[in-house]
Amino acid sequence: MAKKNGKIAANKKKTLMLLSMVLPGTLWLFLFRYVPIFGIVMAFQNYKIVKPQKVTILGHTFKLNNYVSNLLSSDFVGFKNFEFLFKAPTTKVMIRNTLGYNVLFILLGLVISVAFAIMLNELTSKLTAKTYQTLMFFPYFLSWVVASYFVTGFLDPTRGIIPNMMRNHGWQVIDFYNTSKPWPFILTLSNVWKQTGYSTILYLAAITGIDTSQYEAASIDGASKWQQIKYVTIPHLKTMIIILFIMNVGKIFNSDFGLFYNVPNNSGLIKDVTETIDTYVYNAIGGTGGNFSMTAAAGLMQNLIGFICIMIANTIVRKVDEDSALF
């Protein structure tokens, strides 16, 4: 009996200790992520600004936060704030681009990064591997603004290296910022260029966590390198692959604003291949004097679709392999 009580007490203590560990993070999440969620009501309102308001609670008069008074005083307009997303002449184009690039980036990111991680791991000289890894990770450090300067250095119509090279060779000069065709390639390359180092490092860290004796055992059993990768490495990377995949699926309706806005310099004539939901919202809202209700509506819609996609992806994963599911 005493032993059992002791165990319960120990368990209680353990739970308390673990709770104290999640406390700082939870507090942060609550303040910075959960409290602001009430602002979603904005998406359904014709948001107005009102004079400061006061409330009386138990005989004490308090000044109400301005933003909260605005929300309380604004009228509800149903789904009107969502209309601009679907009534735009380019609605189809921007949805196609957002989804298309995301699918492309997810697949390419997965294949290239896993391949690179495995390659780096197989290199005999660890110093060379480290050097490659260092160089490869470099673009990830740079913001898209900085990266857009790099792109400009190559593509600028009058001063860029590539147009100048074309001119010197007497070729027809491509006016890159006004020609759609090369942009799917440029954007994809930019994305691979910037993100590969990052995901390669995540996978590589996971690979180095694999017990080397497993490879040796496989090798002694006569497994070729290829078979080792297939039967030892990939299964170990599975959890990481699935987690990154599910997370990316959740952002399927979002796009990397910097990539699609800064890298093509927000240039107009190429928007049929560069416009995504985020760049559209940014450009369109300007005409309404910054209507935050519409921005909130767009964000909410993106979140909802991402949520649905994550749920679907997770359900499928759970069916196939329960341990790898996110929740």
Added chain:
Amino acid sequence: MAEIALNQKRRRINAVSIPAEVAINIVMILFCALCIVPFILVIIISFSAEDSIRAIGYSFLPQAWSVAAYEYAFKLGDALWRSYFNSFYITVLGTILSLIVYILYSYALSRKDFKYRNLFTFINFFVMLFGGGLVPTYCVTKQLLGLSDSYWAIIIPMLLNPFNVIVLRTFFQSSVPDELIEAASIDGSGEYNTLFKIVVPVAKPGIATIGLLTAIAYWNEWFIPKLYISASDKLHVPLQYLLMKMQADAEYIAKNSAAMGAEAGMAMMNLPTQSLRMVLVVLVVFPIACAYPFFQRYIISGLTIGSVKG
């Protein structure tokens, strides 16, 4: 000699074939070149004379060199160095604080015997899908918590990225065997003691990776400073934001020139030119380019220590 022999021995036991290794090297060299060549170009542009740029455009071999753009940039003087310092300070302090929060939260989530594991996993996961948006977040941060015009106003709003929690939790799960924790518990080690004395050393590669990613996030952040650091507060402006601001200024005036009328012309003339901004790009990137190999070494050493198994 011994080392070669060792290498040969290793190769014999379990290594890729030599042609495969050559192929891997070629692929890697090409990709790595792609990664750094643009930066080299920007460095060259920043040192190119304006006349050369006008005559032959951007080039790896300009007709004439010049440090004029740098001279102009250093005229920013104190503001520039102050921003440099700010970026470093925010990055170091922010990364340390973030890591503490990450390790604590992720470790608890990685414990299969944590009673509320699913609840707190969900609390963390949910915010990746739903957020309140810009205005309410701004309101809470600035008005409710009073964070503005201080280092905390940049560090605290960036303290946690739910995605990193999930990644680190996965690291803990896959690299720290349950038996290790159980053994420690049987030995009477307290939870915190187990975490910092036993688990953290084993999970170093994962922690170092997350630390690096967090440091980069702090270094590159410009949007949060833009929101919570007013332009007149010179004390806390980080470098990346300084650069962004210059770009934004130029685009703003170009966009509004028709409506601003005569104002635009005068305002335009006071703005830094493109070559100055190229200099700033170099100044933003240079410290990371220098510091990164050291980070990298730390990670690699972490990786080797971390591979203690079974």
Added chain:
Amino acid sequence: MKMKKLLSLALVATMAMSTLAACGGKTESTSNDVAPVESVSDETGAETADSNPFEEHVTLRWYLDGNSVTNDSAVMEAINKYLNEKINADLEIIWGTWGDFDDNSLLAINSGDPVDIYFTCSWTKAEYNTYAKKGAWLRLDDPDNNILKEYGSDVWNILPQVLKDGAVTDGNDGKGVYAIPGYKDFGTQNTWDVNVTLLKELGYTLEDIESRDFFTFGDILAAAKAAKGDNFYPLVIEGAVLERMVTNSIIVNGDSTGALSYYLDPSDVSKDIGSKVVNKFATEEYKKFAEKVHEYYELGYIDPALANGATANDTLVAQQNSAQYLIGTQSYALGYEYTTSAARGIEVAYVPCTSPYVDKTAAQGAMMAISATSENPERAMAFLNLLNTDPYLMQLVAYGVEGIHYQVADNGLLIREEKDADGNVVTNYHEEYTPWRNGLGNITLLTPTVDEGEGFFTDKFIPYYTSARAIPAFGYSFDGTGLDTELAAVTSVQSTYALPLDCGAADVDEVLPKMLAELEAAGIDKIVAAANEQLDAYFASK
């Protein structure tokens, strides 16, 4: 109603938070927390009648747009010393800078930051008319609480009539004044910026420019291109300005889409030629213009970098400063030829397309609005009144402290920078303190600088701008209430095609029809119809 109740319930927790915020804020000495009860407007009326309304010390927060100010401590000290004496208030300035102002001021306004006075105008995102409608500004001449009459009559009396008329808008509390307009360069005159030095080199004279127009510049441009080689682009343009100049159209006040136009008679700007508000891209004039500019672009007269928003400003400034152009576009400001000739080392002349005119957009070029959330609107008004009528205060805010940010010459004029014989700046006194002067208020109070010369404001500035005539539909402004969906979609289309079309980078036959189809799909007709209905109503009421 049920929805509202639900919402109220859902926000109980948040309310508790907000009260916390209010309490927590009390320890700080910001204006809004000092006197939460007194500040409500209808309660103050009785009090102001008998006692000193400014008995309590407050801090006013003032949000500005402009250049970066790197060190304002000396100036703020002097300002606060003066304001403490005059209106028993401290001032805190938030120096918004060009690139940040749109996003940051929008957030501050929408989330109700404690700011008393905002810079606003017709061309920022937090547009004056739109935000008057949304309730962000306090109506200054509210019949129930006319703080303009009570505390701001001095500034109101000295403003030119066009500025007063321009400030009237149909806001949330009825038609009235929601901001104090700045007395600055409010006339618009679009001009050709001509590099006379090069023009003469080519064997032409200024008359050759004056006698031609955009459509007949071809031979001069060709001569320049031939003489200066392939890397020389004779036309340096801001697309949007060029389009207005060539088609004689003006921005429709209150329109942020950039797709609407209203037309003027270039020879007589105040003559009513019966123009309606139109979708400018659908007009014959626009097509003709776009084709010509495309022709020039194809001939290599225009640098392609000008057709790209990210590089346009850099390229333009670089070409102008290095005098690598022949003809440019410039919205003219008085005395500009002297400034630019000196800066570029060539002779620059400005050839006007029209006489100067005032439209509502220019009249609302820089204004100061009192935030609806201000706790001390009376004090804010009193401050604006003082700023716009007191030369000492205005000079302090605009130019800084004497002896630090400027020196005074023997003839009483201001020296802001010392120059050598070649006109190069040797010492720049105001390097750390260069606010955007014309975005502050009544600049005619200032002592002229040495460059401007004695009597600049009284003899040149005021006569020039007061001679500017108002356009026919001056008081009209477009109200897009309820059309946000269409406005957003149209803006997106405009931002896609307008710049490349205006700069000639786009093939007109291919792009323009596509653009028009998209504009129609985006609902431009609905916007144009609403705008014209409002225009007719305006003329009817006049």
